[in-house]
Amino acid sequence: MAIRKILRYGDDFLRKEAKDVHKVSKKIQDLVIDLLDTMYASNGVGLAAPQIGEGYRVFVVDVSSNDEPYNPIVFINPKIIKKSGATISREGCLSFPEAYTDVKRYSNVMIKALDRKGRSFVLEAKDGTLLARCIQHEYDHLDGVLFVDHAIDKFEVEEQLSKNNLPPLEINRILEEKELDEEINKLLEKIDTKNENE
Numbered sequence: 001m002a003i004r005k006i007l008r009y010g011d012d013f014l015r016k017e018a019k020d021v022h023k024v025s026k027k028i029q030d031l032v033i034d035l036l037d038t039m040y041a042s043n044g045v046g047l048a049a050p051q052i053g054e055g056y057r058v059f060v061v062d063v064s065s066n067d068e069p070y071n072p073i074v075f076i077n078p079k080i081i082k083k084s085g086a087t088i089s090r091e092g093c094l095s096f097p098e099a100y101t102d103v104k105r106y107s108n109v110m111i112k113a114l115d116r117k118g119r120s121f122v123l124e125a126k127d128g129t130l131l132a133r134c135i136q137h138e139y140d141h142l143d144g145v146l147f148v149d150h151a152i153d154k155f156e157v158e159e160q161l162s163k164n165n166l167p168p169l170e171i172n173r174i175l176e177e178k179e180l181d182e183e184i185n186k187l188l189e190k191i192d193t194k195n196e197n198e
C-alpha cells in the first residue's frame with residue numbers, strides 16, 4: 001500500500017476524537033496496511049490512525065526488537081477494560097520528531113479490540129512493559145490525547161519542544177490524573193523505603 005505522511009504536533013487533527021469503525025471493510029484493512037507500512041518506515045513501535053489524518057479508532061503496535069521477526073498487533077475499536085499499577089516511562093511519538101519526556105502510565109492494562117479480520121480478542125500487558133506503555137500511548141491518540149499531556153516535568157517538555165521546533169506545550173491539556181498520581185506516589189514511596197534500607 002502506501003507510506004503516509006505523519007501529522008506533526010500542532011496539527012489540530014491530532015486533538016480530534018476518532019470514530020468507531022462500523023465494519024472492518026476493505027477500506028479499513030487498507031488503512032491498517034498503511035499504518036503498518038508507515039510505522040515500519042519510520043522505525044516506530046506504534047501508530048494510530050489519527051496520526052495519518054484518518055479519524056478512525058484504529059492503531060497498530062509492534063514492540064519486537066530488531067533481531068526478532070515482525071510481530072504487528074492491530075487494534076480496531078479498542079477498549080481498555082482494566083488498568084492498575086503505575087510506572088514512569090520515557091516516551092517519544094512519531095508526531096513529535098526527536099522530542100522525548102517522562103510520562104505517567106499504568107503498569108498493567110487489559111484491552112479488548114477487534115483484529116484486522118474483525119475478530120474480537122483480549123490482550124493483557126503487564127509490568128510496565130513496552131507493550132503495556134505503547135498500548136496506552138496509541139489508545140490516547142484515538143481520544144486526541146498526546147503523551148505530553150501526561151508529562152511529569154513541564155519544563156523539560158517545553159525545552160524538548162522548542163529545541164525541535166515544535167509548538168509550545170498546551171498547558172490546559174495537561175491531565176489531572178488523581179488515580180494514577182496516587183499509584184505513582186506509592187511507587188516513589190517504595191523506592192524511598194528501599195533506598196533507606198540500603
Ligand code: ZN
Pocket residue numbers: 092093094095137138141
Ligand atoms: Zn504517538
